[in-house]
Amino acid sequence: QVQLVESGGGLVQPGGSLRLSCAASRRPFSRYAMAWFRQAPGKEREFVAAINWSGSSTYYADSVKGRFTISRDSAKNTVYLQMNSLKPEDTAVYYCAANNFAGVPGRATDNYDYWGQGTQVTVSS
Numbered sequence: 001q002v003q004l005v006e007s008g009g010g011l012v013q014p015g016g017s018l019r020l021s022c023a024a025s026r027r028p029f030s031r032y033a034m035a036w037f038r039q040a041p042g043k044e045r046e047f048v049a050a051i052n053w054s055g056s057s058t059y060y061a062d063s064v065k066g067r068f069t070i071s072r073d074s075a076k077n078t079v080y081l082q083m084n085s086l087k088p089e090d091t092a093v094y095y096c097a098a099n100n101f102a103g104v105p106g107r108a109t110d111n112y113d114y115w116g117q118g119t120q121v122t123v124s125s
Contacts, residue, residue: 002026002114004096009119012086016123020081022096022116030054030074033105035112036081038092038121045095049081050105059105064090086123093118 003025012018024032035050049070050059058070069082079096097112105111 002032002098004098004114004116006094006096006116006119009094009121011122011124013125014086014088014123016086017082017084018086018121020083020094020096020119020121022079022081024077024079024098026077031100031102032098033101033103034070034072034079035097035099035105035107036070036079037095037097037109038090039095039118040092043092045109047107048094050107051079052105053102057104059107061107083121086121088123091121091123093120 005023008020031053033053036048037045038048039045047061048064049068051070051072055072067085072079095118096116098114099112
């Protein structure tokens, strides 16, 4: 069982930045593919970004490419999502997800076995 705890959400003005963190409870963390998803009110949960188990490959939704960066620190059992140039349409609850998988991380919620509780990100002036 893997427990994931997100932090770092909050209220930010358009054009601002936030960094989300997701701390994982289980070792070896480095064997897990990690991803971020988000869910806005009245919408389905959608893929944001993913990183493979080694950290050598990253994947992004078109809507965030060039603005968001996913990274991982295996020594700290933590994955990060750096969000820059935030827009009101980025407002959502952001969820961290994990899967014990060595291949290319998937973009569907069904590809992940473990989920955090979510952290709210609100982009508004």
